[in-house]
Amino acid sequence: MIEIETLRIELPGFALQDIELSIQDEEFFTLLGPTGAGKTLVLEAIAGIVPITSGRIRVKGRDITDLPPEQRGIGIVYQDYALFPHLSVLENITYGLRYHKTDSHSSGQWVKWLMERLGLHPLARRSIYHLSGGEKQRVALARALAVNPSVLLLDEPLSALDPNFREEIRDVLKKLHQEVGITFLMVTHDFAEVLFLGQRTAILNRGIIEQVGPVSEVFQRPATPFAAEFVGMKNVFPAVFKETRAMVDDLELHLQDPPESHKRYVAIRAEDIVIEKEKLSGNGLNVFQGKVLEVIDRGLYHEVSVSAGKIIFRAILTKSALFEIKLREGKEVHIAIRSSAIHVF
Amino acid sequence: MKMRKTIDPFFWLTLVCSSVVVAFILIPLIQMTAQPSFQDLKEALQDRDVRRSIWLSIYTSGLAAFISVAIGTPFAYLLARKKFPGKKIVESIVDLPIMIPHPVIGIAILGLAGKNHWIGNLMQQIGIHIMGTVTGIVAVLTFVGLPFYVNTVKAGFEAVPVRLENVSRSLGASAAGTLLRVTFPLAWRSMLAGLIMCCARAISEFGAVVIVAYHPMIAPVMIYERFTAHGLKYSQPVAVWLILVCLVLFLLLRIFSLPKDNQT
Numbered sequence: 119m120i121e122i123e124t125l126r127i128e129l130p131g132f133a134l135q136d137i138e139l140s141i142q143d144e145e146f147f148t149l150l151g152p153t154g155a156g157k158t159l160v161l162e163a164i165a166g167i168v169p170i171t172s173g174r175i176r177v178k179g180r181d182i183t184d185l186p187p188e189q190r191g192i193g194i195v196y197q198d199y200a201l202f203p204h205l206s207v208l209e210n211i212t213y214g215l216r217y218h219k220t221d222s223h224s225s226g227q228w229v230k231w232l233m234e235r236l237g238l239h240p241l242a243r244r245s246i247y248h249l250s251g252g253e254k255q256r257v258a259l260a261r262a263l264a265v266n267p268s269v270l271l272l273d274e275p276l277s278a279l280d281p282n283f284r285e286e287i288r289d290v291l292k293k294l295h296q297e298v299g300i301t302f303l304m305v306t307h308d309f310a311e312v313l314f315l316g317q318r319t320a321i322l323n324r325g326i327i328e329q330v331g332p333v334s335e336v337f338q339r340p341a342t343p344f345a346a347e348f349v350g351m352k353n354v355f356p357a358v359f360k361e362t363r364a365m366v367d368d369l370e371l372h373l374q375d376p377p378e379s380h381k382r383y384v385a386i387r388a389e390d391i392v393i394e395k396e397k398l399s400g401n402g403l404n405v406f407q408g409k410v411l412e413v414i415d416r417g418l419y420h421e422v423s424v425s426a427g428k429i430i431f432r433a434i435l436t437k438s439a440l441f442e443i444k445l446r447e448g449k450e451v452h453i454a455i456r457s458s459a460i461h462v463f
Numbered sequence: 464m465k466m467r468k469t470i471d472p473f474f475w476l477t478l479v480c481s482s483v484v485v486a487f488i489l490i491p492l493i494q495m496t497a498q499p500s501f502q503d504l505k506e507a508l509q510d511r512d513v514r515r516s517i518w519l520s521i522y523t524s525g526l527a528a529f530i531s532v533a534i535g536t537p538f539a540y541l542l543a544r545k546k547f548p549g550k551k552i553v554e555s556i557v558d559l560p561i562m563i564p565h566p567v568i569g570i571a572i573l574g575l576a577g578k579n580h581w582i583g584n585l586m587q588q589i590g591i592h593i594m595g596t597v598t599g600i601v602a603v604l605t606f607v608g609l610p611f612y613v614n615t616v617k618a619g620f621e622a623v624p625v626r627l628e629n630v631s632r633s634l635g636a637s638a639a640g641t642l643l644r645v646t647f648p649l650a651w652r653s654m655l656a657g658l659i660m661c662c663a664r665a666i667s668e669f670g671a672v673v674i675v676a677y678h679p680m681i682a683p684v685m686i687y688e689r690f691t692a693h694g695l696k697y698s699q700p701v702a703v704w705l706i707l708v709c710l711v712l713f714l715l716l717r718i719f720s721l722p723k724d725n726q727t
Contacts, residue, residue, distance in 0.1 A: 167629045187632035194633045200626040204648045213644075217635025265634055 119143050120164065120269060120301065125173035127159055134159055134325045137173070141303060141318075146295050148316035148333070149305040150348065156325040157305035161271045164303070165194050177268055188217065193262030197274040199254040201246045207257050208242040214265040225264075232260045235297070236290065252283030256290065263298060272304035276311060288314060309349050313337065321345045341463050343383055351385040351461070352432040364462070368427040371404050371455070377462040390459035391433035393422060394452050395443050402457040410449045413440070420445075424453055492706065499700040507700035513685065517705055520682040521712070523597060524665035527604035531612040531661045536654065539613045540642070543620035561610050568606055569674025572599075599675040607668050608661035615660055619653020620646065655720040659713055666709055 125137040134156045141147045151157050162168040164175055166187035175183045182190045201210050211233065215225055233239050236256040246254060255275060262270055275291065276284045292315055295302050306312060312319050312333055320330040321344070329341040340346035346354045357364040357371070364371040364384050371384060392398065398405055408426035420435045422445065431453060435445065445451070499507075507513050542554060560568060576583045576593035586593070593599035623646050631641040647654075669683040677684060682705045690698035 162629070165629070165633055167632070186637075187629070188635050188637055190633075192633060194630060196626050196630070198624075198626070200624065200630045202627060202631075202645060213631070214634030214636070217640075261630075261634070267633075 119178060121176040123174045125163060126171045127163060128171045137327055139320060141301060144299050144301055146302045146315055146317050148312045148319040149322055150312050150319050151322035152307055155322045157322055158273050161273050161305055165192050165271055166190050191267050192269045192271060193267035194271045195258045195262050195275050197277045199258045201254055201257055203246060207244050210257055211260045211264050213261060218265050229264050232263055236260050251279045252286050255287050269301045269303060274306055291315060321348055339461060346385040352388040353386040355384055356382060357384045367429055369429050371460055372457050373460055374457040381462045383463050385461045386455055386459055388432050388434045391431055392454040393433050397452045398454040404455045406453050408451055408453050410445060410447050410451055413445060413447060424451060495699055496703050499703055503700045504703060507704060513701050516680045516682045516685040517708055519679055520666055523600045523604055524662050526601045527608050527665045528658050528662040530605045531609045532658060535609055535612045536616060539616035540620050543617045557610050557613050560607050565670030566674055569603060569671035572603055573675055595676050595678055600672055600681060603671045603675050604665035604668055607671060608665040611664050612657040612661035615657035616654050619650040623649045652720050659716045
């Protein structure tokens with residue numbers, strides 16, 4: 119278990135503020151946030167690479183706050199692999215073994231298993247200059263796991279990879295985590311990676327944790343406007359609530375349940391907004407008339423902005439749906455939102 | 464249809480300037496090297512004083528370079544890796560010996576090592592003499608050569624990604640272990656280049672040495688003495704031998720420090 123208590127790091131122009139995290143043993147925890155949010159800083163603080171201003175860090179009950187990196191038993195894998203260029207693949211993987219007092223037979227077996235599992239045996243004697251991005255990342259993983267760390271920190275391990283390798287390494291990470299029984303803590307800015315890999319996640323923004331929880335919960339019930347936008351809720355509006363109604367500017371939305379008194383916002387996923395030529399009707403459906411402001415081609419789908427009253431909703435449509443209702447900018451349409459699709463926070 | 468090649472005036476400008484620079488350096492050296500007869504060169508080499516002065520130049524410069532490696536390497540690492548208040552000032556201090564006129568360096572060191580200064584007094588009490596000694600020559604050469612070593616090696620350390628060191632530490636290596644197993648193997652070419660630069664600067668030093676130690680005579684001082692006492696013809700053979708010896712030494716070091724093809 120990793121326990122981070124009121125961790126604070128002050129740097130010129132940036133501060134990590136009172137980070138509180140608790141990560142369970144053998145959990146795959148993800149730290150999600152945009153570039154510059156301080157994700158890598160949290161990771162490097164846990165690894166002992168950056169000095170902290172205040173706070174405590176415990177791993178499996180042991181206070182490691184004041185220990186140097188080599189005594190923490192924490193592995194780190196960077197997005198740019200950080201392989202030792204003067205060493206071969208095998209020399210990279212076995213680099214840390216001499217510092218860990220385990221009997222050479224069992225550590226040899228462990229390294230052999232890791233190399234087999236990651237498909238690295240045929241590459242053992244190769245120079246790292248002759249490896250693909252995916253192979254390099256597999257070597258970096260094997261090297262970090264070879265010393266059997268209690269925690270593995272992953273700093274955006276998929277970001278620098280081509281799409282093909284990204285999927286490959288993503289699958290490798292998931293399987294390895296299930297097999298090795300080590301806590302994985304990964305930072306990323308890609309929520310799709312979190313959905314695939316993470317069990318729990320924390321959203322970090324400008325050095326502050328906005329929300330922590332199981333991935334499904336954060337996905338479905340974001341707690342702040344930033345978290346909502348970051349997990350893909352494209353429609354986030356401040357609202358005034360009265361019983362089961364939410365007033366968003368001049369629009370009235372009907373909710374499924376009356377919200378608690380401290381709620382301030384509504385959020386709706388773009389995919390939960392239905393656009394039709396004709397007015398839809400039904401129980402628990404919020405229906406508005408609107409005008410198409412913009413249609414943006416996003417490749418596999420189209421993003422459509424529709425103004426209804428003073429509010430602009432963003433919805434997504436498949437290419438075929440777009441052709442079917444002959445949608446274009448300036449066209450009058452009807453939008454429908456299920457009450458159950460409106461998230462309140 | 465033939466494509467007409469356009470002539471870029473800037474290309475010609477660079478070509479002309481490059482030719483001027485190369486000619487400016489090479490012509491006087493070739494002229495001087497070609498001037499003495501084989502007999503003159505042979506006689507110079509048979510002269511024990513000449514051999515001794517060239518050896519003293521190589522020996523003292525080499526010693527200055529190794530002292531620079533010993534004290535300059537940790538310092539260069541600190542400058543490359545750490546941020547601290549006044550770092551820019553410290554970096555400027557390192558560059559001072561490059562900018563100060565060299566006789567001034569000789570005078571400064573002599574002033575410090577004289578009997579009128581407590582440091583000089585202390586040094587003499589423990590048997591370290593600067594004036595007219597090999598120790599003095601080495602001290603002066605280290606002073607002028609050190610900035611070249613520190614700056615070159617600092618750039619070399621900066622080129623080693625700090626993440627490699629972080630990973631090494633996370634795998635269990637101490638700071639010293641990381642330096643030995645990761646940083647040095649990746650920066651050794653810069654260290655060798657720094658050593659060559661430092662040595663080259665030291666071996667060519669005249670102004671500061673002539674103030675601190677006219678005797679024992681290093682090669683540049685001997686060339687100067689022969690020029691002032693006997694003229695150009697008598698000083699040239701010694702100069703040629705010094706150039707040849709330096710050329711061989713630096714070529715050897717350069718060959719050893721060339722990067723391997725597969726690591727580029």
